[in-house]
Amino acid sequence: MIVPFKDGVAYASPVLNAAGTFNPALLHTLAEADAFKRAMGALVLKTATRHPRAGNPQPRTVDLGAVGMLNSIGLQNPGLVAMLQTGLPQAHAHGLPVWLSVWGDDEAEWAEMAELIASHPHRDKFHVIEANSSCPNVAHHAMPEFKQATAGIRQLRAALPNTPIMTKLSPAEFGMHGLLAMAEHALAAGSTGITAINTLIGLAMDRTTGEPVLPRKTGGYSGPGIFPVALASVYKLREQFAGIPIAGAGGVSTAQDAQAMLNAGATLVQVGCASFTQPMRLAELAQAL
Amino acid sequence: MQCGLSSVNHEAEMPRKRGKLYSWTSVVAHNTTLGPDEALITLKADAGWLPEIARQFYGAPGAFAMLTMVPHDLDGAKFGLGRPYTPFAIETDGTMLIYAHAVGTHSRRLVASPAGTRVTLTGPMGLGWPNVQHSALFFADAYNPAPVFSALTHPDKPSARVFVLSPDAVQPALWSWAAAYLAANQTQTPITLPLTDKTLLALEPFLDKAVLPPESPDWIGVCVQDAAMSSALLAWAAERYPDALRLRYAKPTMACGTGSCYGCVEVTTGARVCWEGPVLRDCSL
Numbered sequence: 387m388i389v390p391f392k393d394g395v396a397y398a399s400p401v402l403n404a405a406g407t408f409n410p411a412l413l414h415t416l417a418e419a420d421a422f423k424r425a426m427g428a429l430v431l432k433t434a435t436r437h438p439r440a441g442n443p444q445p446r447t448v449d450l451g452a453v454g455m456l457n458s459i460g461l462q463n464p465g466l467v468a469m470l471q472t473g474l475p476q477a478h479a480h481g482l483p484v485w486l487s488v489w490g491d492d493e494a495e496w497a498e499m500a501e502l503i504a505s506h507p508h509r510d511k512f513h514v515i516e517a518n519s520s521c522p523n524v525a526h527h528a529m530p531e532f533k534q535a536t537a538g539i540r541q542l543r544a545a546l547p548n549t550p551i552m553t554k555l556s557p558a559e560f561g562m563h564g565l566l567a568m569a570e571h572a573l574a575a576g577s578t579g580i581t582a583i584n585t586l587i588g589l590a591m592d593r594t595t596g597e598p599v600l601p602r603k604t605g606g607y608s609g610p611g612i613f614p615v616a617l618a619s620v621y622k623l624r625e626q627f628a629g630i631p632i633a634g635a636g637g638v639s640t641a642q643d644a645q646a647m648l649n650a651g652a653t654l655v656q657v658g659c660a661s662f663t664q665p666m667r668l669a670e671l672a673q674a675l
Numbered sequence: 676m677q678c679g680l681s682s683v684n685h686e687a688e689m690p691r692k693r694g695k696l697y698s699w700t701s702v703v704a705h706n707t708t709l710g711p712d713e714a715l716i717t718l719k720a721d722a723g724w725l726p727e728i729a730r731q732f733y734g735a736p737g738a739f740a741m742l743t744m745v746p747h748d749l750d751g752a753k754f755g756l757g758r759p760y761t762p763f764a765i766e767t768d769g770t771m772l773i774y775a776h777a778v779g780t781h782s783r784r785l786v787a788s789p790a791g792t793r794v795t796l797t798g799p800m801g802l803g804w805p806n807v808q809h810s811a812l813f814f815a816d817a818y819n820p821a822p823v824f825s826a827l828t829h830p831d832k833p834s835a836r837v838f839v840l841s842p843d844a845v846q847p848a849l850w851s852w853a854a855a856y857l858a859a860n861q862t863q864t865p866i867t868l869p870l871t872d873k874t875l876l877a878l879e880p881f882l883d884k885a886v887l888p889p890e891s892p893d894w895i896g897v898c899v900q901d902a903a904m905s906s907a908l909l910a911w912a913a914e915r916y917p918d919a920l921r922l923r924y925a926k927p928t929m930a931c932g933t934g935s936c937y938g939c940v941e942v943t944t945g946a947r948v949c950w951e952g953p954v955l956r957d958c959s960l
């Protein structure tokens with residue numbers, strides 16, 4: 387058992403899924419669901435936005451082989467209200483701590499979402515809010531967007547003074563210095579800790595047409611190829627910010643990777659791509675730690 | 676036409692609710708080459724196999740398994756996305772027959788895999804065909820025999836009529852094998868339609884010439900890769916057999932197959948094909 391946050395809530399292990407990479411409904415069908423629940427630290431829900439979102443055009447994924455994949459989902463989700471009303475209680479029923487992942491397009495949306503979450507009757511069904519501030523697959527992605535997210539974190543903190551908030555960041559746009567700077571802003575705005583890293587930005591070209599495969603050209607690059615970048619990011623974050631919770635994410639595929647992430651300074655480890663090939667690998671990885 | 680999720684999911688017609696999801700290791704027992712980029716692969720499950728897995732597949736013919744060669748035989752790589760494979764048949768001893776067509780690195784490796792190659796399977800996934808014991812009418816194209824055959828060789832196989840589109844033009848080796856396979860399983864041989872023109876106008880006379888059941892089947896399954904052809908068939912079916920449940924088998928690229936990533940969502944329906952499908956109710960494509 388570990389206690390990743392100061393509120394004393396214990397997690398069975400430091401291993402979590404990354405947002406959008408595990409369908410909680412699988413816990414009704416996985417033959418080894420009980421073993422899964424025993425092994426996992428928490429369930430992270432798919433990122434919800436203020437309003438339902440249809441996502442990006444197809445194709446949305448590109449298989450890059452052994453190094454990973456590109457995705458351009460575009461935050462498709464049923465919206466925050468549906469997530470709070472349905473997705474959250476369904477996930478909570480499995481008995482694991484739940485992380486609610488949210489994204490706001492602008493400061494007003496963040497404010498609305500903070501109010502909605504704080505006043506919702508299912509408010510007690512999640513443990514952590516993960517503020518996704520780094521999705522590469524939506525229209526806005528620049529430093530001004532991050533500043534809006536920082537404002538959003540302030541709104542969340544004001545509305546939910548005692549809830550752990552993890553801000554999810556990536557060095558994709560601004561490199562390592564940018565990541566550290568964004569983390570500093572997020573923590574100053576009230577974030578409890580940092581989830582790092584979200585996907586990098588990648589491109590795949592169609593050999594036949596010579597054009598990008600994805601309609602939005604670039605996509606989020608994840609998988610084993612980004613693991614060294616994720617590891618370095620966590621290491622640098624830990625050097626700069628002692629004592630904060632850090633959820634290390636990015637290309638974690640084996641128990642050795644997860645252990646390396648913990649050794650680099652992560653408090654928790656999120657697994658994304660690896661759970662695609664076999665959902666039970668999440669639990670196997672946790673058990674092997 | 677925009678279709679909501681409630682209109683595309685046919686879970687209410689399924690003989691059982693979603694079954695258990697398993698992960699197991701199999702070994703390539705036989706590789707029958709059909710061409711430079713295609714092969715029939717016989718897989719045999721290892722000692723961890725449970726007959727229960729086969730029973731879950733029988734509960735939903737047309738459901739699929741995600742197959743990955745990692746962490747076994749992909750040059751020591753620790754990652755490789757799975758590919759969905761609908762088995763032609765799956766036996767209680769863990770034998771499973773799949774058709775592999777090389778489209779990328781991963782599937783090319785599988786097509787060329789010698790006996791003894793180890794793979795990991797996760798399944799069954801998705802919602803297959805409903806109530807197989809009822810009467811059905813199938814349309815299949817050259818690329819998608821397995822979802823249809825898994826229903827035709829089911830112990831409670833439907834009283835079905837099968838039409839195969841353009842079998843002579845594409846993958847004749849596969850369909851030659853498939854016809855023999857069906858004959859060996861005492862199942863009706865498909866009626867082939869030598870269609871080359873993908874238009875509704877061209878389709879109608881061929882269908883009329885074929886021996887169509889006089890009474891409406893309980894459901895009509897369209898398992899055709901080309902979206903325009905699929906729409907044309909479903910439109911025809913709606914007019915000819917308005918009371919039949921009309922279903923189509925969708926097979927896009929899938930990243931996870933578990934409804935987690937939303938990578939296979941159909942833009943017009945909003946359905947995650949792996950989770951609400953791959954068999955979906957008739958809806959605008």
